[in-house]
Amino acid sequence: MTKQYFNRPFIVSEEGDEWTYGEIETLSKRLGAGLIKLGLKPKENVTIIMPNCSEFVVSKLAISFSAGVTVSLNYKLKKEELKYLLKNSNSSYILTLDKWNKVDFISILKDICPEVFEGKISPDFPQLKRVIVYSPSHSHYPGTVDFYTLLATMKSSQEVENLLSKIPKVSVEDVSDIMYTSGTTSLPKGVLVTHDMIWRSAIGSCINRGYQDGRSLFIPIPFYHCFAYIEGMVAGSMVGGKLVLQGDFNAKQSLNLMMKYKVSDILCVPTIALKILDEQRESKCDLSELTAMYCAGAEVTQKMWKELKKVLGIKELITGYGMTECAAGVLQTDPQDDIAFLSQYVGKTIPGGQFGLKELDGNNIQFIIRDVDTGKYYAHGSQGELVCRGPLVTKGYYNNQKETTKAIDENGWFRTGDLAYIDKNGYVSLKGRLKEIYRIGAENVSPKEIEDVLSTHNAIKQAYVVGVPDEVMGEVGMAWVVLESDIVISEKEIFAFANSKLAKFKVPKYIKIVKSEDLPLTSSGKVLKTKLKDVYAYEQSLYKSQF
Structure with a gap:
């Protein structure tokens, strides 16, 4: 090329x-x-x-x-x-x-x-x-x-x-990248990504989005993520596209870059889209060349989708679903889909093009539902865990056979950990997560990793972290902390400690100091994290952000 x-x-x-x-x-x-x-x-x-x-x-x-x-x-x-x-x-x-x-x-x-x-x-x-x-x-x-x-x-x-x-x-089957993603344990896992996975994913995105020759893309999301790397760098290069980069996101600068270089497409997560939207309301920049946006990584309301189209003048707006384990956005809505689809679905399988497999109906990946209780598989019409297989799916994790075995079931299906529903047209709607992982913007966060860090503080006896809803970030962390006896420490001090040990996106936005007896427990004595979320939902007006 x-x-x-x-x-x-x-x-x-x-x-x-x-x-x-x-x-x-x-x-x-x-x-x-x-x-x-x-x-x-x-x-x-x-x-x-x-x-x-x-x-x-x-x-x-x-x-x-x-x-x-x-x-x-x-x-x-x-x-x-x-x-x-x-x-x-x-x-x-x-x-x-x-x-x-x-x-x-x-x-x-x-x-x-x-x-x-x-x-x-x-x-x-x-x-x-x-x-x-x-x-x-x-x-x-x-x-x-x-x-x-x-x-x-x-x-x-x-x-x-x-x-x-x-x-x-x-060989196309050789591993080209090890991309780290948070897992259900406290430690990140290195996903084995092959040349073949990357090219099949990028080709599918080009076809679904109708990439034209010389497409101009603005990429304010980091290349260490498969989203920017595959959907931007690789897919863009397939049509001789121009990539306009931004290292540190700044909404005002973003608009200036898009104007100056006549950008036609943006790859972003909802948190960035929201900031660009707010800035454009103020600046009213000339974005007449901008026609498309691929915004994914967290849930977005229908109201926000409508505002993006109206304020930014976008004609082709899509969302999608993907994981590092299946090479970025392998489920995407269609650019011509009604705006209502974007808040209901994360899309359907991207086209396989000339490389699609006959046994996968011309695609490079297949998604079905696995019943959580019975383990039975359903093509559509049932809710359960979303599982997938095909050449777009990783063979496992680097030097981690234990996690590989947990992720890929006995029939070769990769378990995403997400609850979903597939309709008769193949469109997938997410219904929640089996795993405790929550997402801040496009970043996966492991609660146990944060809990382990908080627990190293001399004053902290126990720490439990859950993801709670947030209008801007999609989800943020909330930490429930039990202190050692006769020790006094404030939420602000705990926040400062976490901030010194963790990347900013992992630091809990809310911290609540409680007594052990205040924690909801299962019959076996384990903390019931779903109840912690329920308490937050009921009392959220009482909690103050630590940021």
């Missing part, structure tokens, strides 16, 4: 810098060759810690060119979270930004693995060899490899091609 779109603009940064398809390919191949020269072997894992920027795109493609496996991590995570993921992923190399806002990644990494900066083997990260640093301010850090210096050493196109040509041929 690069030859076809060689001189077309591919990436546009929020600062206004542009890179063509040809330029991105050249830089990616040079970086890929540089990684090989540093010692990267095929199928070794390489971590990326960067917000949306051209360097992320170059890094991602470079890892693919060099037959490595990409591990894209959330750059908003705190030190302990990053430490766990780096260790769990067995990453051999790290490609990182040096600083993001007030976060100093170099200091964090030096604290986590100081030996690597000294050219030694780290006892905690024995596979980790080098840290490659992209510094927008052109700062250099001892013991690291500078991103652009590495590129500069690969100026010879002949050397680049010679190094890349020695790489064994990659």
Whole structure:
């Protein structure tokens, strides 16, 4: 595709810098060759810690060119979270930004693995060899490899091609990415995503949404998520599209970028859509080129869908459903669907195109309902757990056979953990979650992870976290905390502690200090979390946000 779109603009940064398809390919191949020269072997894992920027795109493609496996991590995570993921992923190399806002990644990494900066083997990260640093301010850090210096050493196109040509041929069934997602336990799981999963998903989205040649997409959501990566970077490149990126979301800047670059499509989550909507009411920018929006990740009211169409002038508005485990938005509404559909359904299976399988009715994934009580399967007309199978579904989790076995049943169906209903036309309506995981915007949050962190505080005896409804974020966390005897501590102090240990989106919005006897229990003595949600619903006006 690069030859076809060689001189077309591919990436546009929020600062206004542009890179063509040809330029991105050249830089990616040079970086890929540089990684090989540093010692990267095929199928070794390489971590990326960067917000949306051209360097992320170059890094991602470079890892693919060099037959490595990409591990894209959330750059908003705190030190302990990053430490766990780096260790769990067995990453051999790290490609990182040096600083993001007030976060100093170099200091964090030096604290986590100081030996690597000294050219030694780290006892905690024995596979980790080098840290490659992209510094927008052109700062250099001892013991690291500078991103652009590495590129500069690969100026010879002949050397680049010679190094890349020695790489064994990659199969479409090979794992291209390990994408971490929260699970039912306290720890994230690394989803194994193949080249085949990514391409089938992106093609299906292009067909369903009718991607035209040269489509211009605005992407304010992060590339470490499969949504932005597959629906944006990959699907957009299939039609020679232009991707306008934003690292830190800012509603006013978003409107200016969309106006300046005549954006025709937005990929976003409801929290971002709502902020853009509010800003447009104030600014009244010229968005005459904007015709489409794909907004998914949380429930949206019919009123908000109508407002998005009216205020932003959007003609083709869709929502969808997906998981990292099935390569992004594999259920989507149709751009021509009535607005009422968007608040009732998350869509139907995306088209398989020329790659669709006959046994799956021309699709690349099949969804059915599994009765929670009997285990029986139903194609439609019944409510139960949504399960799926097909080439779009992961084969499992990295180095985690226990969770893989739990997720994929004895008949090969992947268990999504979501309660749903499928109508006779194949449209899926979500009815809730079997799992305790809740979603803040597009982020999955594991209550047990937060509970484990809160419980490390000397004053906290017990902690229980549930997701509760929120008009802006879809859901937010509420923590019920039991203190140790004779210890006094405030909700604000607990909030400050959580804020110092967790990424911001994981910090509970509401905190309630209670006595053990106030907690609703099952007959076996377990805390009944559904009752905690009921109490919140009844008393929500009494709770004050900690933010």
